[in-house]
Amino acid sequence: MSEHNKNSxxxxxxxxxxxxxxxxxxxxxxxxxxxxxxxxxxxxxxxCVADGKVTVREGLVDPHVTTTCTDEDWVAITLGExxxxxxxxxxxxxxxGDMGLLIAAARFFKKYAAPGAGPQETxxxxxxxxxxxxxxxxxxxxxxxxxxLNALKExxxxxxxxxxxxxxxxxxxxxxxECVVRCEEFVEIGPEGVISTPDVxxxxxxxxxxxxxxETPYCSCHFLLDGCKGHETMWHELKASDIPRAKRGVRxxxxxxxxxxxxxxxxxxxxxxxx
Amino acid sequence: xxxxxxxxxxxxTHFQRNKWDQRFQNMALEVLESLQQQTxxxxxxxxxxxxSISCSDDMFDARTISDNGLTDVLGGHFRCExxxxxxxxxxxxxxxxxIRSGHADVVLLLGHCKxxxxxxxxxxxHLAFDxxxxxxxxxDFCVGAGLQAQAYGEKSGITDDHLAKIVVRARxxxxxxxxxxxxxxxxxxxxxxxxxxxxxIRTLHAYPVSDGxxxxxxxxxxxxxxxxxxxxxxxxxxxxxxxxxxGDRDLASSVALKAAAGRAYKRAGIRDPKSAFDVKEVxxxxxxxxxxxxxxxxxxxxxxxxxxxxxxxxxKTNVNISGGMLAGNPLLLGGFxxxxxxxxxxxxxxxxxxxxxxxxALAHGVMGPAGQFHSVVTLERx
Numbered sequence: 202m203s204e205h206n207k208n209s210x211x212x213x214x215x216x217x218x219x220x221x222x223x224x225x226x227x228x229x230x231x232x233x234x235x236x237x238x239x240x241x242x243x244x245x246x247x248x249c250v251a252d253g254k255v256t257v258r259e260g261l262v263d264p265h266v267t268t269t270c271t272d273e274d275w276v277a278i279t280l281g282e283x284x285x286x287x288x289x290x291x292x293x294x295x296x297x298g299d300m301g302l303l304i305a306a307a308r309f310f311k312k313y314a315a316p317g318a319g320p321q322e323t324x325x326x327x328x329x330x331x332x333x334x335x336x337x338x339x340x341x342x343x344x345x346x347x348x349x350l351n352a353l354k355e356x357x358x359x360x361x362x363x364x365x366x367x368x369x370x371x372x373x374x375x376x377x378x379e380c381v382v383r384c385e386e387f388v389e390i391g392p393e394g395v396i397s398t399p400d401v402x403x404x405x406x407x408x409x410x411x412x413x414x415x416e417t418p419y420c421s422c423h424f425l426l427d428g429c430k431g432h433e434t435m436w437h438e439l440k441a442s443d444i445p446r447a448k449r450g451v452r453x454x455x456x457x458x459x460x461x462x463x464x465x466x467x468x469x470x471x472x473x474x475x476x
Numbered sequence: 477x478x479x480x481x482x483x484x485x486x487x488x489t490h491f492q493r494n495k496w497d498q499r500f501q502n503m504a505l506e507v508l509e510s511l512q513q514q515t516x517x518x519x520x521x522x523x524x525x526x527x528s529i530s531c532s533d534d535m536f537d538a539r540t541i542s543d544n545g546l547t548d549v550l551g552g553h554f555r556c557e558x559x560x561x562x563x564x565x566x567x568x569x570x571x572x573x574x575i576r577s578g579h580a581d582v583v584l585l586l587g588h589c590k591x592x593x594x595x596x597x598x599x600x601x602h603l604a605f606d607x608x609x610x611x612x613x614x615x616d617f618c619v620g621a622g623l624q625a626q627a628y629g630e631k632s633g634i635t636d637d638h639l640a641k642i643v644v645r646a647r648x649x650x651x652x653x654x655x656x657x658x659x660x661x662x663x664x665x666x667x668x669x670x671x672x673x674x675x676x677i678r679t680l681h682a683y684p685v686s687d688g689x690x691x692x693x694x695x696x697x698x699x700x701x702x703x704x705x706x707x708x709x710x711x712x713x714x715x716x717x718x719x720x721x722x723g724d725r726d727l728a729s730s731v732a733l734k735a736a737a738g739r740a741y742k743r744a745g746i747r748d749p750k751s752a753f754d755v756k757e758v759x760x761x762x763x764x765x766x767x768x769x770x771x772x773x774x775x776x777x778x779x780x781x782x783x784x785x786x787x788x789x790x791x792k793t794n795v796n797i798s799g800g801m802l803a804g805n806p807l808l809l810g811g812f813x814x815x816x817x818x819x820x821x822x823x824x825x826x827x828x829x830x831x832x833x834x835x836x837a838l839a840h841g842v843m844g845p846a847g848q849f850h851s852v853v854t855l856e857r858x
Contacts, residue, residue, distance in 0.1 A: 332607055337595035338538045343499035375501045378548030381519050383505070410538065 209242035211272050214279050214313055215257050218248060222255045226308030232299075234306060235264025240272035248309075255309065266298035279313050290403075338410055348387060349373050350463040358426060358455070358468075360433065362386045371426070371435040372465070391426030393454045393474070397434045398423040399447035420444050424453060424471055437465070440472040447473075481575045482700040482707030483855070484693040485514040486816040486823075491657045491688035491804045494592040500537065503689040504530075504549045504588050511693050515703035517582060519551040523702075525693075526580035527556040529571055531564035531587030533808050535600045538593065550586060563759075564690065564812025565841030565851045569713045571694040581696045582703075588689035589806035597685060597807065604845065610721075617761075617807070618682065620722055620845030622674025625764040627728035629676055632767065633782040636676060639763040640667035641785055643680050643802060646760070650799025652829040655813075658684040658803045681763040683801045683810070690813050708819045708837075712744025712854035722846060730772025733842075733850040737773045740852040749774040753854070755821045755837040756795045757814035760802050765847070769840060770795070773852065794831050797821070811841015815853050822857040 206212060215236075227250050234248040247262040248255060261267065270278070274293050277283035285307065288294035296303065312323070342350055345361065349372050352359045360369040361384040363377035370377065370384060377384050399422045407414040420439035429435075439447055440456065453471040461467045487510035489495075489503050511517070518524045528550040532542040539545060543552075543559035550557060560566045564587035571583035591597045601617035628634065644664050650656040662680060670680040693703060700707045716735035719725050737749065746752045756775060760766040767781030775795075776784045790796065798817040801810035818837035820826045837855040 330608060334603075336535070336538055336599060336603075338593055339595070340538075340593060341496050341499045341590070343497065343502040345502075346499060374548055375505050376548050378553040381548075381551040 206242050206244075209272070210276050210315060211238050211242045211244065213316060214276070215246045215248075217313065218257045218310055219255055221310040221313065223308060223311050224253065226305070226310070227253060227255060230302075230305055230309075232265045232302050233263050234302065235261045235267035235298075236275075237261070237267060237269040238272050238275050239269065242272040250309065264298065266296060266300065266302045268294060268296055268303070270294040280315070281312075333412070334409060335412075336410060343375070345373050345375050345384075350465075352389075353465070353467040354461045354463045356392070356455075356457055356461070357389050358391045358435070359387045360390050360429070362388055368431075369429055369433040371429065371433060388428065390428040391424075391435075391455070393452065394424045394426035394429070394435075394471075396422055396439070396447060396449055396451045396453060397425040398449065399439060401444055401447070416441065418444065420447055422447070422471065437468055438470040440470045443473045478576060478578075480697040481572045481694055481710050482697060482704070483710065483819045484517075484695050484700060484703035484707060485511050486690070486692045486819050487511045487514070488655050488690040488813060488816055489688040490655050491686040491806070491813075493657055493684065493686055495590065495687040496592070498687075500532070500588045500590055500689070501546060501549050503590075503687065504546055504586055504691075507586055507689045507691040508549060508551075508584070511584070511691055515693050517584075517693055517703055519555070525551060525555075525582050525584045527558060527571070527574055527582075528552045528584045528586070529558045529560060529567045531560050531562075531567050531585070531808060531812065533561060533589065533600075535603050536589055536591065536594065536597075536806075536808070546586075546588070550584065556580070562808075562849060563841040563843035563851055564809045565759075565815050565839065565853060566715070567812065568692070568694070568710060568815055568853055569715065569851065571692075572710050572713060575694060575696045581699045583694045584691065585694065585812075586689065586691040587809050587812050589808045590687040591685045591806040592687050601807070601845070615722075615845065617845050618677065619674050621762045621765075622677050623722060624727045624768075624846035625674075625676050625762065628764055628768050628781075631728040632771075632779065634764055634767060634785070635782075636668055636678075637664070638767070638782055638785045639676065639678070639681050640664035641788070642760075642763040642766050643667045645788070645790065646763075646796065646800050646802035649797055649829070650803030652797075652827075653799050653803070653817075654827070655688075656799045656804035657686045659799075677762055677764070683761045684804060686804055686806050688806065688809065690809055690816050692816065692819070704823075706823045706825075706857065708822045709856050709858075710853060711856045712740040712742070712746065712852075714739030714741070714743065714852045715850070717849045718844075718847070720844070720848060725846070727846055730768060730847060730850075733769060733772030733840075733847060733852075734774070736850040736852045737840075740854050741774075744854040746854065749838075750776070753836050753838040754794060754834040755797065755818055755831050756793070757798060757818045757837070757839045758796055758800065759810040759814055759840050759842045760796065760800045761807070761810060761842065763802060765842070766796070766800065766802070769842070769847070772847075772850075773838070773840060775838075794834070797826075797829050797831060808843070811839065811843075811851055814841060815839035815855070818853075818855050822855055
């Protein structure tokens, strides 16, 4: 595995890493970063970060996270010609292990200059401020949303009905937006139904108020629950292991959490009912 | 003006410390239904509301594009729906422009705010500051007001004693206003014994935390009689925005307010503001602001704020008969409610706080730290 082309740019990138360490960037980090670089100039390396020092070793040595990509893409990423995140999301770069470690890795090294590229102009390093926005909130639910949420505690899904156009709203809202009248009649729907529109999502946005996040990929789904028609769909998640079978018209049922709190996530997800 | 714009109806909820049993849609719906009941207006395509303008704040509602939570209640679906994110009194300016331009005949204005939703409103206004220069050094609207109160106090001779008198009087007036939350009477001693927030501002010098909503129906002159027999005409509007950075400003002088008032008076053809209004509703978020804004509005002589408080001229000149913002109303809505209160007076619908024969009025709104943005509206009835 370590039969590298010793004169390649890839070998030079790894070979110069120890001399390019940015001490602030590796502060507090202890981890082994494995690299599988494919192609004629490829090879395997492990960048070991510990005690404020970096040691680059050939081969894979107990990596906590392993990055795989082609030699050309690795050079492009190092030279700043290809964005690492873009390479990842387009599938050019694959990651195994603790992906979170890679966020810090972007700051480990000073800029790489290819041999013979001449003196680099080093622009003034501009400071980037990292801050987390947090706001402590208590949301009232009111008599309409509150009733819907309370019903979830009894494993019931409620919709409310427009007195004029008769359409159902799920989740219930104070007025029918189309008729601008109060909707005071509640009806129980589902809990089983069919998939109306499924979609698979490959990233997750953490909740800005709690910073909680979710597993990816996840299946964001519109469900048409029994008793509903047309656009009277409810948004929720489909069980991740059912993603390969996610299709319009497939029958589903809700899976409830053990503890019911009166929130929309009392329904853990919907799952496909096996025929 | 090509065609005048009239306020047909106003409605507001009771402003309360914590409307825990309602989300903002419920508060807004209460206001909308009252407006519809008063005017008979609906959302029909040819005769009804042409445009809905809401006023809300993303940070208070903890969601971006906060009007999205309200479009159904506002009748905004498949229609012309707009939002303003400043002081709600701006909605009057926006609605006026839409009607005068001929784009709309009937406009709904509706503002809401739940200050109780966040653990601290100061944390919300802290976020109004930039994260680089001013947030790290602890600025929020209350801290900004503290700096301004220091500067104005030094210039005007306003003391802790004056500030206490202002609060006592605000609570006294609020006792006649069933919509205000803070109607509990206080003594000057109690005010002066309340804890400091940002010297010289004490706890009782600050407007109370409250939840509520307020709205209006505006209509073009030629349509107004379909909805009311007692229209209130908007005769002038004026806005002005001062520097965001407090260090750039002369905090002790109301430069922006003078400009806003000057623009409104010019449009309304008012030469002597001191004698022009039967009723004045001034947005006093903090006690020091009442005399300061009165000077800035040209309603009293510049530099005479302390004397004006000593002489207690406010009753006979009908200043903040509602109790003002000091006795109620959340941020965003302080000026909007002032305009609503002024309109109620001119319509003769102000109940036990009604000023006899009121024909002209001024309403003022303020937003941003230490009076960064001011809006002035002048009103008149037939």
